[in-house]
Amino acid sequence: MSNNLLTNPSAETGDLSGWTASGVTVGDGGTSGTKCFVFQANASMSQNLGPQNPLAIFEVSADFAPAIPWGNDDPHVGAYVYFELSYGDGTTDIHMMPLRTEEIVSSGYFRAKAQIAVRENSSPTQSRIIAATRGCAGSFDNLSVTIVGEAALQEGVSYYGxxxxxxxxxxxxxxxxxxxxxxxxxxxxxxxxxxxxxxxxxxxxxxxxxxxxxxGVLTAETIEASNIEVDVNVTNILYAQKGNISELTVDQLDTSTMVAKYLANDTSDMGYIKIFGEHIQFIEASTDGSQTAQVLDRNSQPMYWTDDTHTTPTLDVTDYPVLVYVYTEQVKMELYHELDSATGFYVPKMIWGVGTGTYDYGKGFITKDDDGLILKYITTTGKVQTIKLSETGIELLPSITQIDCYTDGMIIAYNDGTTQNWRKSFSYRFGYR
Structure with a gap:
């Protein structure tokens, strides 16, 4: 049997602690100790016990001694114990146990006792015991509410959900x-x-x-995994302060710290890497901090912070949009695969520099084809300078087809129809003219 759920069940504190009472005082005597609750002819006291287990079976009991003794054959009822179980639908089951002469305890005390089960298919939201007299003064003692067992779990019945x-x-x-x-x-x-x-x-x-x-939104301080595939299975945001991942499959990656720099009011330049498709870009970005923009996810949905701590992003609309400064980006170097129309194979290619903004002027290129490595630079005026490293050595492209020498210099002709004129300086060194 479990412990008594009641507080101060036998007036052991010497007062009415734990009880709400009317017409009740504490006096000497009783069956369980030296004190008891003394009731006037029409008095009551109650105690709330809170929500209860939906499977609980309670045993409720109390001892009562009338001020004017009852006879053993007197079925007179003037004292009661009630046990109430209230439910979420607003209804209450009231279990009444009258004090009768059939069960005599000692010293003029009679006992009421009963076992009570919770209503089927329901969970009590509140429970209460009440002791009361109706036209009969006397003393209550040894009140008790205990859980003596549990009902069997029933199919289809909800127990706290x-x-x-x-x-x-x-x-x-x-x-x-x-x-x-x-x-x-x-x-x-x-x-x-x-x-x-x-x-x-x-x-x-x-x-x-x-x-x-x-x-949904996955937020974690640390993510450890041997393999993560990011596709439609993670539809919105994967966010972590730290991750230890031995294999990660994604379709794009951006190492910029724009969000962190905005939160820190930092408008200094930054460099970062973007990876998408078969491209890797090394980017330099700058801002004056005069303009801001809200961050969008891959589906162009605006992103928000869950709260003012600015730690966890969400797609749910809040009062805290994820903002960044508007940056001017320059791709300083790019690596990607390019289809070689002559061979039908993809070849790696690197682009160096931002250029002048006119075609590819001012940019350098490194390409690996099937028979060598090609280094090419396009001047700011559009002239192409090329060196090829192959199995046969170092080759200048376009290749030289003719050299005409003169007393003060020479003219070099190439297979693309272009020429270069070289003139001897005073110190007998050749310079391009």
Whole structure:
């Protein structure tokens, strides 16, 4: 048997602590100690016990001695014990136990005792015991409410939102229906209502593919994994302060710290890397801090912070948009694959420098084709300077087809039809003219 749920059940504190009373005082005597509750002819006292286990079986008892003794054969009823169980639908079950002469305890005290079970399919939101006299003064003592057992779990009955059914197994549902968990041998689902009020799967296990599917915002201090594939299974945001991942598959990556710099009011230049498709870009960005923009996710949805701590992003609209300064970006170097139309193969290519803004003027290129490495620079006037490193040595491109020498210099002709004139200086060195 469990402990008595009542506070000060036998007036052991010498006062009415724990009770709400009318017409009741504390006096000497009783069956359990040296004190008892003394009732006038029409008096009452009560004590709230709060919510209770939906499977609980209670034993409720109390001792009462009338001020004017009852006879053993007198069925007179003038004292009562009530036990109330209130439920979420606003109804209350009242269990009344009259004090009769059938059960004599000692010293003129009679006992009322009963076992009471919670209403089927319900969870008590409040419970209360009441002791009262009606036209009969006397003394109450040794009041007790204990849990002596639990009823068997019933199929389809909700216990604090937990239910077992043949269709779903174990389900746990919020009282307002906003979220639900389903657990059985085939599936594990965490559901929440969408914008239309329908329950949809947010985190669940797909037993056919053997995958856990996540739909929402994932926030973590540390993520450790041997393999992460980021695709439609993580539909919105993967956010972490630190991650240890041995293999990561993504379709784009940006190492910029624009968000952090905005939060720190930092408008200094920064360099970062962008990776997308088969391109890797090394970027330098600058801002004067005069303009800001809200960050968008990959689907052009505006992003927000969950609160004013600016630590966790979300797509839910809040009062805290994720902002960054507007930057001017310059790609200082780029690496990518380019299709070689002559061979039909992709070849790696690097572009160096920002250039003048006119075509590719002022940029350098490094390309690896099937028979060598090509270094090319396009001057600010559009002239192409090329060196090729191949199995046969170093080759200047376009290749030289003719050299005409004169007393003060020479003219070099190339296979693309261009020429270069070289003139001898006073110190007998050749210079381009």
């Amino acid at each position: 937990v239910k077992i059914t043949r269709a779903d197994g174990i389900t746990v549902e919020r009282s307002d229906g906003a979220s639900k968990v389903i657990f059985n041998s085939d599936e594990l689902k965490f559901q929440a209502k969408d914008e239309l009020g329908a329950l949809v799967d947010r985190i669940y296990f797909d037993s056919l593919t053997g995958k856990y599917i996540f739909d």
